[in-house]
Amino acid sequence: xxxxxxxxxxxxxxxxxxxxxxxxxxxxxxxxxxxxxxxxxxxxxxxxxxxxxxxxxxxxxxxxxxxxxxxxxxxxxxxxxxxxxxxxxxxxxxxxxxxxxxxxxxxxxxxxxxxxxxxxxxxxxxxxxxxxxxxxxxxxxxxxxxxxxxxxxxxxxxxxxxxxxxxxxxxxxxxxxxxxxxxxxxxxxxxxxxxxxxxxxxxxxxxxxxxxxxxxxxxxxxxxxxxxxxxxxxxxxxxxxxxxxxxxxxxxxxxxxxxxxxxxx
Numbered sequence: 492x493x494x495x496x497x498x499x500x501x502x503x504x505x506x507x508x509x510x511x512x513x514x515x516x517x518x519x520x521x522x523x524x525x526x527x528x529x530x531x532x533x534x535x536x537x538x539x540x541x542x543x544x545x546x547x548x549x550x551x552x553x554x555x556x557x558x559x560x561x562x563x564x565x566x567x568x569x570x571x572x573x574x575x576x577x578x579x580x581x582x583x584x585x586x587x588x589x590x591x592x593x594x595x596x597x598x599x600x601x602x603x604x605x606x607x608x609x610x611x612x613x614x615x616x617x618x619x620x621x622x623x624x625x626x627x628x629x630x631x632x633x634x635x636x637x638x639x640x641x642x643x644x645x646x647x648x649x650x651x652x653x654x655x656x657x658x659x660x661x662x663x664x665x666x667x668x669x670x671x672x673x674x675x676x677x678x679x680x681x682x683x684x685x686x687x688x689x690x691x692x693x694x695x696x697x698x699x700x701x702x703x704x705x706x707x708x709x710x711x712x713x714x715x716x717x718x719x720x721x722x723x724x725x726x727x728x729x730x731x732x733x734x735x736x737x738x739x740x741x742x743x744x745x746x747x748x749x750x751x752x753x754x755x756x
């Protein structure tokens with residue numbers, strides 16, 4: 492079991508509320524609401540949320556199933572309390588949604604729950620990917636989750652991916668190592684004999700070596716082009732930083748020039 496306790500969902504961030512009524516049958520021998528009943532309340536809140544938000548977007552026969560659930564109990568719940576379950580989506584997977592829930596007694600949290608549900612197809616009974624309308628509906632209800640999980644700027648993911656991919660491929664090319672291995676291969680071909688002739692003398696072997704050398708040269712040129720673009724961008728940034736050194740005095744310089752030219756001062 493994890494030592495990290497779940498954090499109550501702030502009332503202001505809850506996007507769905509479900510009220511419960513305590514019955515005498517819900518009480519245990521200590522006059523507390525039984526913990527299993529609280530788990531049922533979380534299920535009621537969770538499925539009422541899913542029915543309202545995803546229900547209209549699901550195909551006939553599709554249904555959500557509980558995949559995992561964790562509950563931390565924080566305070567007693569007694570007969571006469573007025574429990575409310577706050578629910579908000581926390582994250583999405585390919586075919587699943589994770590929800591954060593808190594059982595509130597007024598302004599006091601009594602229990603917290605984190606659970607994951609998967610969408611199953613009614614005919615296949617297998618996990619089914621969430622549709623784009625489902626994702627849009629869920630995303631619109633979890634601004635706090637998006638804000639805490641966001642890295643960089645919103646809608647800039649593809650730009651970041653292209654930038655990182657360029658550097659990844661540049662680094663992984665290892666042109667110098669490939670060139671060294673190709674030279675070793677050529678030396679072996681020149682020193683190993685096949686019948687009376689060395690292997691390098693065979694037209695097919697010579698062609699393969701030349702094609703590989705040409706491919707390697709093309710990769711090298713691509714890497715050098717990328718590095719040159721990066722160097723130029725670095726140089727531009729470095730030169731632009733020099734402008735900062737005169738920002739503070741630019742107005743004074745211009746006023747001095749105008750005063751000398753127009754007023755003879």
